[in-house]
Amino acid sequence: MKRSAQIMGLPIISISDGVQIGTVKTLVINPEKGSVDFLTIEQEDVQFSLKAIPFKKVVGIGEFAVTVDDHSAVIDLAEIPIANQLVNKQIRIKNTKAMTRKGQLLGEVTEFFVDEETGEIIGVELTTSDRQAALPAEFVLTYGKDILIVNENAASALVEEAELLWKSESLDQVLATEEKRAETGVVKEKDALQALREKQIEILQGKRVMKDIVDANGNVLIAAGTVLTVDDIVKAQEAGPSVIIDVSMNVDA
Structure with a gap:
């Protein structure tokens, strides 16, 4: 990328x-x-x-x-x-405002990332009110000349490091699929979230964690070397999107 x-x-x-x-x-x-x-x-x-x-x-x-x-x-x-x-x-992406469909300002886009093999936009980097973060392209609804319109759930999908945009690609694809299904009325929002969590459990159950997984307060949630059970994964899901992404990025193949 x-x-x-x-x-x-x-x-x-x-x-x-x-x-x-x-x-x-x-x-x-x-x-x-x-x-x-x-x-x-x-x-x-x-x-x-x-x-x-x-x-x-x-x-x-x-x-x-x-x-x-x-x-x-x-x-x-x-x-x-x-x-x-x-x-x-004249779609420029950089230096545009990222805004939800309901007019909530998420931040200002400072960079975007391209798959050098296909030209596909993988995600954008933006400055929010309190940090620099990256957003997967799956959460972008409209690339406009001055405004980037993003999904209502975009704030919860922000990741701290841009590299996570492509390293956690399979998990993002699952999330994007469920988001699209929810938006088109195929399933309700709660059903989409449940389907996503079940898919995460299917992907991660039985895999070994390669490092300590910590919560937002720095407490060890799952110790390195743990073979993930359903309870472990549910605990990570409940701790927030950034924690479950951290788990998915640090398990053995």
């Missing part, structure tokens, strides 16, 4: 001839898909139209460069209506 800031400004290299095509100017967001669909290009020679590379044409995004097979990966945005429309929407 890459921070958007790690991609911006990278040289774009053509593998076939070892030539630098330009540098990454902007990341073009597709708000409906929640993904980066194009990288626009900054080139030294003056261009009368904006050039870009479809994300699916990117071979790799490394520490020092973005690579493509050859110059044919570059397109003229003026000739691709869909790409041009996305650019004109």
Whole structure:
């Protein structure tokens, strides 16, 4: 996974001839898909139209460069209506306000994270009233030009470290599925929460905890080496979302 800031400004290299095509100017967001669909290009020679590379044409995004097979990966945005429309929407994500559907301000977005293989947005980093935290993309409902609309339960899904966004991916997927089911009326909210807890028990039961799990006050809730029982998992669930995520991140395979 890459921070958007790690991609911006990278040289774009053509593998076939070892030539630098330009540098990454902007990341073009597709708000409906929640993904980066194009990288626009900054080139030294003056261009009368904006050039870009479809994300699916990117071979790799490394520490020092973005690579493509050859110059044919570059397109003229003026000739691709869909790409041009996305650019004109000017979805920026960073420096937007994160707000719930009911108008509750969650914080200000300072960064977002991209799967360098697919372009999918994995999550966002934001500053709340009292801390810096990260939110899985599953809880984002709308990517707007100025406002990010998030699920009502987004505050409880915040994690302290951005790395947890992808390390706890399987648990987040389960949570996202249940959230969507609840929102579309397939199940009621309480049923969705119960289904999530049952899935967590199914995933974690019988696994060994690799470190001490502590509650919000720093008290050891589950000792390292414990083989998790249903009671252990329920205890972690009742201690809060951050505790059950900590458990899921620190069990043996």
